[in-house]
Amino acid sequence: MAKVSDFGASTLAPTDEAQMVTLVQGTCGYLDPEYLQSCKLTDKSDVYSFGVVILELLTSKPVIDFGAPEEQRGLSSRFISAMEGKKIDELLDDEIKCEDDMEVIIKVAELAKEYLNMKGAERPTMKEVAEELDRICKIKQHPWREEYHPEEFETLLSGASHVIEIEQTSSFSLEKKAEKSIAVGR
Numbered sequence: 001m002a003k004v005s006d007f008g009a010s011t012l013a014p015t016d017e018a019q020m021v022t023l024v025q026g027t028c029g030y031l032d033p034e035y036l037q038s039c040k041l042t043d044k045s046d047v048y049s050f051g052v053v054i055l056e057l058l059t060s061k062p063v064i065d066f067g068a069p070e071e072q073r074g075l076s077s078r079f080i081s082a083m084e085g086k087k088i089d090e091l092l093d094d095e096i097k098c099e100d101d102m103e104v105i106i107k108v109a110e111l112a113k114e115y116l117n118m119k120g121a122e123r124p125t126m127k128e129v130a131e132e133l134d135r136i137c138k139i140k141q142h143p144w145r146e147e148y149h150p151e152e153f154e155t156l157l158s159g160a161s162h163v164i165e166i167e168q169t170s171s172f173s174l175e176k177k178a179e180k181s182i183a184v185g186r
Helices: 033-038 043-059 075-084 099-115 126-141 150-158 162-184
Strands: 010-014 020-024
Touching: 033 043, 043 075, 043 099, 043 126, 075 099, 099 126
Parallel strands: none
Antiparallel strands: 010 020
16 A cells, blocks of 8 residues: 655755744645745645646656646646546556546546645545545445446445445345346246
8 A cells, every 4th residue: 555745845944043944845746836826835735746646647747847838847737628628538648548447547537636726725635535535446346336326336426324325235136136036037
């Protein structure tokens, strides 16, 4: 299980004997754009940086491409443009484009777009990020998937209680049992 931490974006430095100041350093492509305006790093700045890591995983492209035109240099801006133009396929790494996984990849891409919101207040918390990614993993592992039972899929997506999932699973089993009974003529 991989863990990502410390983007190297900030460090404490003494200004004199009584004060400490946060100096920002590190790769610009990971820095929260709000920081450039406010000079303040927040918990939501980490969400932005994590979103950039997700982009790297989805695209296998560098965070900054100095060979590209200026408006296309940043991976996050290219990604947002691709998402808005519904051309995400053009940006995704060819190795992860497989038909079975595309629904999961698109869901992760949609989440990454939320993480890269220019307004930090509109980004989810890291706890919410972890919960959403966990839900996506559960959906991927679920044997019935969306095409077989959309109500169950929506329950998993919305994070509804376990009791509702059990009730839906039971009714689904009863439906299947009824279908089998009808098929054999009982």
